[in-house]
Amino acid sequence: MLSITHGQKTGCTGHLICICSNLKCIGCHCVVGVVVNSTPQHLDVLRSVFILYKTSINCYILNSKRTVKASKLTFDFEPLGTTINNLKQQVEALSVPVSLIRKRLSERSTSSETCD
Incomplete structure (x- = not known):
């Protein structure tokens, strides 16, 4: 389960300004990603997108019933x-x-x- 923290952070790169909120794991309270709240108009499609940090996430593989680090997985x-x-x-x-x-x-x- 994830929670969205109310504190927002602003990322600024050149003319790009996005406002994001942290996504935290309810169990361990680690930041596992961000949700994009506000973007410049040309990046509207990114609003409300969840960006997860692969290094902070574990995945449960259904057919093998095991848990692995997401950073170890590759997706074609x-x-x-x-x-x-x-x-x-x-x-x-x-x-x-x-x-x-x-x-x-x-x-x-x-x-x-x-x-x-």
């Missing part, structure tokens, strides 16, 4: 840029059929108006 993931590019390609592929459907609907509504 696809880089975000690749995922975004794949999604863009999918959206572009869908936009062509959608534009054709709109065109056909427009043509039908025009032809039905002339028939009335």
Whole structure:
């Protein structure tokens, strides 16, 4: 279980100012991460994000029923840029059929108006 401390800290790097609150373990009272409370407008997506410190966290692995340090674990993931590019390609592929459907609907509504 985690608790969010009310004391806030401000990080400042150049023109970047973020206000964060510490996340503390209720059991051992260690800081295990931060939650981002306030960011510049261009970083809006980071607000309310929990950032956990891998070195401060233990993970319970379900299938082996053991606990390990999170810093010992590695996670295979696809880089975000690749995922975004794949999604863009999918959206572009869908936009062509959608534009054709709109065109056909427009043509039908025009032809039905002339028939009335």
